[in-house]
Amino acid sequence: MLELRPNCECCDRDLPPQSGEARICTFECTFCVECADSRFHGVCPNCEGDLVARPIRPDSKLHRFPASLRRVNKAHTACAKPPPRQSPDGWGVAL
Template structure:
């Protein structure tokens, strides 16, 4: 099950579970769409993989399986 991390690892922008701007790679590295497009040019800086839109977990499933509250931030340009 996806963690649904709460923020962009690059700019630390909030990415709530229903965000349409969240992007993930195969290892669930999580970035906002602007950082994926403008900063990383579609390539994950952590693993070298590509990004896809993060799925939206249905509200009833989110109640049973809440999103992560652990923030990950790269602290690099």
């Protein structure tokens, strides 16, 4: 069963179990969509696997199978600086 970690391990953004903004790899490293896309380009910085949308556990199952409360933070070099700003049209980096 997925651990459903509560935060992005790069920027520490909260990612509740029902969040569609969470991305995970096969080892359950967890990142927000902004860090996964802008900083890591869809590749996990820990294992080099794909970062994909984390499934949402239905509210009816959270009571019996709760999400993890353990926050994970790692010091990735890409996390030391803000992510690149996207242009307003979503194509490329804003200058």
